[in-house]
Each structure stands twice: as structure tokens, then as C-alpha cells.
Amino acid sequence: MKIVRPGLNRPDWTTEVTCKGDWNSGCGAVLEVGLSDLYTQHKHDIGGARTSAHCACPACGTRIEIHGVTAFVTTLPTCEEWEAANPDLVASMEKAGGEIRAMREAAKAKYGEREY
Numbered sequence: 001m002k003i004v005r006p007g008l009n010r011p012d013w014t015t016e017v018t019c020k021g022d023w024n025s026g027c028g029a030v031l032e033v034g035l036s037d038l039y040t041q042h043k044h045d046i047g048g049a050r051t052s053a054h055c056a057c058p059a060c061g062t063r064i065e066i067h068g069v070t071a072f073v074t075t076l077p078t079c080e081e082w083e084a085a086n087p088d089l090v091a092s093m094e095k096a097g098g099e100i101r102a103m104r105e106a107a108k109a110k111y112g113e114r115e116y
Helices: 079-085 087-111
Strands: 014-018 030-034 039-045 048-056 063-065
Touching: 039 079, 048 087, 079 087
Parallel strands: none
Antiparallel strands: 014 030, 039 048, 048 063
16 A cells, blocks of 8 residues: 555644734744644634634744644643743744734734734
């Protein structure tokens, strides 16, 4: 038998994502995400409640949903567990997120209400 394309369940798995966040709130950074970067988050939306895989952008702190990795959801840490294991990264993301929010607020004050 020959493996045509490796499956998701391997420790060296990575994928490339763009930081868009929900409603395009991200910074646009292109990120290489591995299994150790993922955590689960329970969401309620139009389709009902679901648990999905997410990562956090180290540049701006935006939480990004990662599609196509549902096979991992039961083995990933929760958001709280991931944050507890990565306190330095969480602190730098919160700082970056605060700086970006401040820039957006300054732009809104200067140019009026638009999507930034």
C-alpha cells in the first residue's frame, strides 16, 4: 500500500493560515501552525453549539479558527489549558492586542466609524 497524502494524526503536522480572526479582525500575518499551537474552543453560532480547533496569532492576539482538523478536537487542550501552558505567549499577545485596539480606536476617532 502507498500513502498518497499523509494524514493529520502525526506530530510534525503543520498548516499555513492567515490571521483574519472573526469578522476580519486579524492583522493579516501568515502563520505556520502546528499541533502544539492548537486548542479547542466551544462556540455557539447559527448552526448551534460546536467545539472547534483554534490558534492565537502571536503578532496581534487574535483567535483564529482552524478548519479541517476536526479529528484532533478530542485530543487538543482547552483554551484555558493552552493559556496556562503558554503564559509568556499569552502576555505578549495581550500586549499586542491592546496596542492594535488602541490604533483602531484612534483611527475611528480621526476618520469616523468605518471598518478598520
